[in-house]
Amino acid sequence: MSNVAVVGAGQTHHARRRTDVSQVGLAREAAVRALQDAELTMDDIDSVIVATGPVLFAAVNQPEKWLVDALGARLKPVVRVTSGGGTGLAGALAAVNQIKGGFAERVLVVAYDKLSEGALQYSISTLYDPFWGREFAVGIMGFSAAYWKARMDLLGHTEEAAALVSVKNHRNALLNPYAHVRKEVTVEDVLASRPLCWPIKLLDVPPISDGACAVILAGEDAAKRSADPAWIRGMAYYSEGENAADRSMIQSEPLRIAAEKVYREAGISNPRRQVDVVEVQEPYTCFELSYYEGLGLCPPGGAAQLIESGATQIDGDIPVNPSGGCMGANPIGATALIRLAEIAQQVRGRAGAYQIPDAKVGLMQAGGGWANLRGVAVVSSTKN
């Protein structure tokens, strides 16, 4: 199987509301930065994948058509991919498969959401069955909070441990020039912040952002012409149904399967030791704790101890979210692709103020829902 690499990445300055650009202008800003980063032009791009959240977020159906001219993608193949919170990674996976399938040599993936324009929780609540459950739905937050409470009881994912995630990611975001939120918070601030869906409190929750990210993926021959490709050593994305019987809401089964597959592809048997840096998509702080376990960075029930040990701090032995993660910015449709972009920039040595020294192997995770959409990728500075 041919190899695929990230050869360029870019993102917008994220904000609560970008009044200076439309959705289209936002997407373009990221695409232009990715092309500059890759030292390529649109002439070098064979195919474009647009990844955005549900169209209800911003009231434009088939936004990919709207983007064609703005991206300079006229008369190129342009399709849209969407998959809840994992949309950006689902888009990247589609690009990888276009390259592996021989359809394209270089693919531009552009992911964005302009969440300032719509009613977020209401739009998300429409993922519930209109007959059964939607009347009580509270976006994704109500049931995330409910099962975090369950994990608290079973796995010790305490409010204090989650607060440490908030403190760490907020602090890291101070180093990120594109972050939307840049302020330091303390454990006490997090614990005392207003409950939204208890146990989820205001400072457990990332901002709601306008933002975009673009990544350029290339096949082996094209990638070799790049100075510093980030090779994709494995990438997977798995799902399960929302109201299926007997679902385990404690550990995510799709995450376990995705991680197993990607680790096998990448030759990783001990992620804690073999991975240099990790980026995860944490829609709420409690998610990051469960990813530690789902990704095998610690045993089940070990997440609170892992964050308390400092190992996942930027100077720890397994730094998680040196970019600040979602706490820095959370334009949902773009967020998963931002994680891939950040991890690629780490192994390319282009992560700026939050570069992990000598990062060679990076792990990223993304997904949507409480447990049901999960993707994982491993990238490295070497092909194998």
Added chain:
Amino acid sequence: MSQLFTSPDVPQVLTTTLSIPYTLTPGGAAGQFLAGLAERRILGSRCEPCARTVVPAQDVCGRCGEQTPDLVELPHGGTVTSWTAHQGRVVAKIRLDGADADLLHVVAAEPGAVEVGDRVAADWAAEPTGWITDLAAFTPGRARSGPAEATPVARAETSVEMVPYRLDLTYHHAYGPYYGRMFDELGSFSRLMGSRCSSCHRVLLPARAICDVCFARTDQFDEVSDTGVLQAFSVIHMEFVGQTRKPPYVYAEIVLDGSSTRLIHTVAGDFDLADAASTLSIGMKVKAVWKPESERVGTLEDIAYFEPVIP
């Protein structure tokens, strides 16, 4: 097996309306185009290398993909290049003088009175609102205002940054045989009926044709108890658009006795919500509290809430 209750009074579809407010961002050039309409100016954008002028103004030339083309002010007159009638109105593509692409708008004329090639002129709304309708319509005849030809203009200082908008989307969801019977039973007898898997015998609520676990068909309806176990809960303090209950309240996932699936509902009763975190516990028994019969409408909201069962 699905023995449907076939009373003609039973609705076949559930009609729901999503009513969602938006604030749209036109962005740079389009924002300036909208701001220009309030001053009765029609702004387009011109890409010099491509020698093309489009209207409304765009930040990017669609031909060459280059950013920030120059803005031009266009004449108020143009020619109809195609048209159709929609709900009694003429909707036309209009090629403004000096433009290289058409503008889609309304022509204020009877459908029979418009032809391709007709000359039309901009007609302005009396009170501008910052939307495309500030250019109210085009009317047949010659323009009596506006520049004589496309004229370069500096990027305007004023821009419409935000446009309020709303989507009202009405859907008619078919119940189908499984939900049909389940809601009939709920409405007629206030009982919850799931479907039982022919292979693993799990009872699935809401009722469905195929078991999610073993993919075998379900082959009978089974009544599920209105008591169950609290599997997870949170306390909702947040308010949001479209919310059906007033916070604070408990969001609960309950596995009803006799079923293998999660039911989303609320837990309330003789306790203070401020103490919910300590009063409620995962694994606790809960029981449905039904609304008075006169208030039941055949939905899950016929259950007012679940209350903890104190052993």
